[in-house]
Amino acid sequence: MNIIDIIGPVMIGPSSSHTAGAVRLGLLAAGILGSSPVKAEIYLHGSFAETHKGHGTDMALLAGLMGWLPDDARIPEADKFAKEAGLDYSFDKVDLGSLTHPNTAMFKLTAADGSKCEIIGASVGGGQVLVNSIDGFPVELTGKLPAILTVHEDRKGIIALVTSTLASAGVNVATMRVFRSNKGGLASMVIECDEDVPQGIINLIAALQQIHSVRFIASVA
């Protein structure tokens, strides 16, 4: 934490968690999809479901999905801009259980090329966010650093292959988490990096035999 975190950020009110954090959650969700969606089904849980109107959480999530930053003065009218841009969106309430963070949103997103992604994430306070599920895989993604997300087969050496490919491009691994459904089954890695990962390196990782998919997720402001 530094003085800019204390005297700032500049944001549209009224709430760092329900407004600024919601913008960042939308931004991160669009980053995971790989582009601004053309269709967004958004489900709000807990406090997000109850107080989203008063806090402009719905506007903030749409703003983030359209790639706007938390200090964008258009946020209070994000729905109008979304309609003009042809974004087909909907909001519904959902109960994701009592163990789920109260400021949680679930996104079912469709990109212009037809690709789909389901993302669950929370605004965890002070504008910070945590995405904890992507297409059913448990992850922990904060958006503070650029990251890559893999879906791969749980085989010996695959982690070393991926990290050595990153190292060969001069990319330093900051944090790393590995999840798997069952031994030898499908697994997933979230690797947060200190540098952006060039597309060429993403392609190299994608070409590895055990990798089913890999995506680069840019950090969010």
Added chain:
Amino acid sequence: MKKDKLSLNSWISEAEASGKSMQEFLIEYNAKELECSKEELLAKMESMLVVIKESIDFGLTGVRSHSGLTGGAAKRLLEASEQKQFNNILGDKAKDAMVYAMAVAEANAAMGRIVAAPTAGASGVLPGVFFALKKHYNLSDQVLAEGLVVAGGIGLVIADRASLAGATGGCQAECGSAAAMAAGAAVAMLGGNPAQIGHAVSIVFKNVLGLVCDPVAGLVEVPCIKRNGSCALQALAAAELALAGIESFIPADEAIDAMKSVGDSLPCALKETAGGGMATTPTALAWAKTYFAK
């Protein structure tokens, strides 16, 4: 190795030992932390002052919140104060501090653009104190920018030793901390020495200790907007005492630690969950019921 907590008392000692003002000491410290020049740091602070001024002006247009619960109080106080029969109990400096503090808090509630210093919910306190002093002491933007660095330094210590979030420590941690930051900055901007800044911080926490976070319907409106106004007054009162040479018996670090300890012992119902305090009064519950039914 366990990392030592930041210490306002250590900074005060270091500044005094090297013969520096708190502004000089904290500008050097924070420029080093950010790996930027002192000029860049102050330019960043001046850019924040521009946004703060815009948020005051937006609030003073009499904006109302999207929920319809609040709005127009800052404009009303300003207009009332321009009438002949206005009961100016506090004096103009304190009145203006309340006007500006509530203007920003109302701008925030109306989805205006604000500087979350230290948080969105407590974003009115620093603007109230800074722009009232600017008006009445004719302070330059440079002095205000340096004051923001002092406020930010105090906030860093509070964030490290306790918390700035109402959800963690109650309103004492949010509007209360904003008041402590503003009080220390006010002392600095009016020429007080580092020790006096520490006393001002400690005095504020004595007076806001235990303040709960109890937002009606969970919205950053009632009682948050008036709390921003009253915490601006707490800051001015503490600064006035400290500048008069009155000392606080409890050192600043220990006062901050006491605030954390009180925050830890506050029940969850009084930490931003709308589970107690003003949020569960019959009037609040009745309004919330209608609002949630919409």
